[in-house]
Amino acid sequence: MIASSVWLSFSRGRSWSCDQCRVTQGLRKKRGNCGGAFNDALPMVQRDERGLYVPGYRVCPDSGSEYSDMQIRSCPVAGANRLASIISAYHRHRSGLYPISSSHPQPSCAFVDAVDTLHMHTESAQHRAQQRAIEENKHG
Amino acid sequence: MGLSFLTSSEQTLEVVVTCDPSVECTDEERSQYLDSGDMLHLKLGDSATTFTLKALSPAEREQAEIRAGAMTRSELGRLLWSEAPNDQREKAKWHHQLSNDEREAMSEYQQYLNNVYNEMIRASLISINDVDATLEQLQMIRPESHRVQTISELVLHIQRISLLGDQGK
Numbered sequence: 001m002i003a004s005s006v007w008l009s010f011s012r013g014r015s016w017s018c019d020q021c022r023v024t025q026g027l028r029k030k031r032g033n034c035g036g037a038f039n040d041a042l043p044m045v046q047r048d049e050r051g052l053y054v055p056g057y058r059v060c061p062d063s064g065s066e067y068s069d070m071q072i073r074s075c076p077v078a079g080a081n082r083l084a085s086i087i088s089a090y091h092r093h094r095s096g097l098y099p100i101s102s103s104h105p106q107p108s109c110a111f112v113d114a115v116d117t118l119h120m121h122t123e124s125a126q127h128r129a130q131q132r133a134i135e136e137n138k139h140g
Numbered sequence: 141m142g143l144s145f146l147t148s149s150e151q152t153l154e155v156v157v158t159c160d161p162s163v164e165c166t167d168e169e170r171s172q173y174l175d176s177g178d179m180l181h182l183k184l185g186d187s188a189t190t191f192t193l194k195a196l197s198p199a200e201r202e203q204a205e206i207r208a209g210a211m212t213r214s215e216l217g218r219l220l221w222s223e224a225p226n227d228q229r230e231k232a233k234w235h236h237q238l239s240n241d242e243r244e245a246m247s248e249y250q251q252y253l254n255n256v257y258n259e260m261i262r263a264s265l266i267s268i269n270d271v272d273a274t275l276e277q278l279q280m281i282r283p284e285s286h287r288v289q290t291i292s293e294l295v296l297h298i299q300r301i302s303l304l305g306d307q308g309k
């Protein structure tokens with residue numbers, strides 16, 4: 001969920017979004033009504049012993065290797081929305097607006113783990129964007 | 141699906157255990173409750189016992205592991221424990237092939253895990269029915285099967301609210 005927030009914005013128009021559910025009739029239900037389990041009728045859905053999932057690279061094309069291999073089992077957009085407070089606290093800390101310790105003075109293990117995951121994927125996305133820019137410059 | 145972990149180690153959460161005679165649920169409802177912590181999956185009687193838990197901070201988690209013996213735990217036991225098959229029959233056959241030293245190491249590691257669970261509860265349990273509580277009170281629960289199940293379920297709740305888990309990432 002945390003990693004999704006990074007790659008959803010990185011992939012922009014090519015990744016899953018709420019607009020797609022608004023435009024395509026029945027898609028929201030197939031995607032689990034904003035956070036539920038996926039429906040059998042969802043395109044590109046796969047099944048294993050734990051239920052239905054969509055591979056990360058199908059949700060966010062051109063995502064990092066760690067995320068591409070992930071098995072996404074509920075709508076990542078809904079998940080990212082639920083974690084918005086953590087994500088905004090991280091980005092405000094990163095931009096130097098205020099330290100994360102002021103908004104979360106007594107973090108739980110899960111919170112520290114979430115910020116760590118968010119940081120790792122944000123760095124990976126930036127690195128990917130830089131590499132792409134270099135490649136584009138090379139080839140005109 | 142709600143946010144299943146707590147962001148602050150000062151936040152608390154009330155839970156019940158499914159072996160409580162005042163709590164009714166099917167196996168599926170029990171599994172959903174343990175996954176989500178949502179009591180809507182259960183039929184609660186008036187006298188259901190509520191346990192108040194707090195999320196663990198990184199320091200509290202580390203201290204719990206140290207108190208349980210993290211510095212002296214058996215690394216061989218940890219390795220064997222991670223390699224053990226999931227299927228009970230296969231696991232029994234696999235265990236039968238182990239040498240006495242390996243069985244002892246495995247047993248020591250299992251004991252370490254039980255100690256970690258106890259220490260996690262000691263750090264996380266705030267109260268029972270709004271009265272300050274300790275691990276020792278849980279150890280007095282009878283019958284024995286209810287004591288074991290209560291500790292197991294409380295540990296699952298503590299892990300859920302304190303740790304992100306693979307799926308959460």
